[in-house]
Amino acid sequence: xxxxxxxxxxxxxxxxxxxxxxxxxxxxxxxxxxxxxxxxxxxxxxxxxxxxxxxxxxxxxxxxxxxxxxxxxxxxxxxxxxxxxxxxxxxxxxxxxxxxxxxxxxxxxxxxxxxxxxxxxxxxxxxxxxxxxxxxxxxxxxxxxxxxxxxxxxxxxxxxxxxxxxxxxxxxxxxxxxxxxxxxxxxxxxxxxxxxxxxxxxxxxxxxxxxxxxxxxxxxxxxxxxxxxxxxxxxxxxxxxxxxxxxxxxxxxxxxxxxxxxxxxxxxxxxxxxxxxxxxxxxxxxxxxxxxxxxxxxxxxxxxxxxxxxxxxxxxxxxxxxxx
Numbered sequence: 035x036x037x038x039x040x041x042x043x044x045x046x047x048x049x050x051x052x053x054x055x056x057x058x059x060x061x062x063x064x065x066x067x068x069x070x071x072x073x074x075x076x077x078x079x080x081x082x083x084x085x086x087x088x089x090x091x092x093x094x095x096x097x098x099x100x101x102x103x104x105x106x107x108x109x110x111x112x113x114x115x116x117x118x119x120x121x122x123x124x125x126x127x128x129x130x131x132x133x134x135x136x137x138x139x140x141x142x143x144x145x146x147x148x149x150x151x152x153x154x155x156x157x158x159x160x161x162x163x164x165x166x167x168x169x170x171x172x173x174x175x176x177x178x179x180x181x182x183x184x185x186x187x188x189x190x191x192x193x194x195x196x197x198x199x200x201x202x203x204x205x206x207x208x209x210x211x212x213x214x215x216x217x218x219x220x221x222x223x224x225x226x227x228x229x230x231x232x233x234x235x236x237x238x239x240x241x242x243x244x245x246x247x248x249x250x251x252x253x254x255x256x257x258x259x260x261x262x263x264x265x266x267x268x269x270x271x272x273x274x275x276x277x278x279x280x281x282x283x284x285x286x287x288x289x290x291x292x293x294x295x296x297x298x299x300x301x302x303x304x305x306x307x308x309x310x311x312x313x314x315x316x317x318x319x320x321x322x323x324x325x326x327x328x329x330x331x332x333x334x335x336x337x338x339x340x341x342x343x344x345x346x347x348x349x350x351x352x353x354x355x356x357x358x
Contacts, residue, residue, distance in 0.1 A: 065096035066262065067117045069108050072223050072292055074121040074247055075284055075303060076143045080273040082287045089269050104203050104221065106175030112137050118255045119266065123177030124318060125245035125325035130175070131348040132339055136253040138350040141267055142318060143274060144247035145308040149178040151185055151238040152210060152220040152228060159217055162189040162238050168216035169197045171206035178219035181243055184328045192332060210234065223294055226301040245321050248314070256350065268356035271312055278309050314351050
């Protein structure tokens with residue numbers, strides 16, 4: 035190769051590299067949209083401390099926070115492309131994935147017992163079988179709904195044996211306390227509030243049937259910006275570890291947002307929320323798969339669906355998590 039041709043080749047390579055870099059830079063999003071939820075305490079602390087904003091400030095990428103009131107809303111927003119990251123229960127994400135929601139589950143933010151079946155202190159309901167013919171408040175597409183279906187199944191019942199009253203979680207709690215429904219598939223912190231302030235009873239509990247707190251990402255966002263997803267998880271991990279080491283600060287943030295009393299917050303955060311997990315591994319897969327199979331047996335998931343394959347398609351455990 036002559037000197038001239040080498041120079042020409044080098045100039046062309048540099049120009050190509052610069053063009054490629056410019057295209058990548060232009061392709062960066064102007065903002066990352068992520069949810070926060072009272073069922074995801076880590077997200078609340080993450081938002082309060084502005085850690086993601088600090089991480090992406092040097093890239094000129096903003097961070098916009100959107101509150102989600104339940105897994106169904108987080109998954110709905112992800113499906114619409116109105117958020118990039120959303121918090122949900124593992125089994126709720128599975129159903130969404132089966133129904134065509136283009137998401138990947140990438141991180142564990144908590145191991146909660148955030149749902150149970152709840153009734154008022156003055157009702158004769160003491161077991162799942164007592165729900166036959168009763169009005170039950172529930173939010174479809176969430177872990178409480180899945181929990182209710184599985185609980186009914188354990189008692190030889192289906193949703194046809196009750197009258198589901200479809201309400202978002204806060205409205206379900208209000209309907210129960212007012213006496214508009216007989217029972218409620220509850221969600222913390224509203225469930226803890228009903229217990230502490232109104233004497234509500236958790237008449238059916240099964241911690242193992244709560245399918246983990248999972249962070250999901252839009253599949254397209256993960257494909258286009260794997261580096262941004264990895265950095266987001268690194269910051270999420272920082273917030274999770276900080277939450278474990280600074281309970282008083284986590285509690286302060288939670289109270290500031292929810293205006294709930296100490297006793298309610300302690301019941302959710304101390305008694306029913308474990309923050310010692312991060313990677314989606316065998317326990318999470320098994321929990322989600324068990325829920326999926328139970329829902330298929332109950333007729334919620336079509337018999338034609340390969341549930342195990344759907345779980346495999348839902349979970350992407352290849353994104354590195356800092357410190358692992």
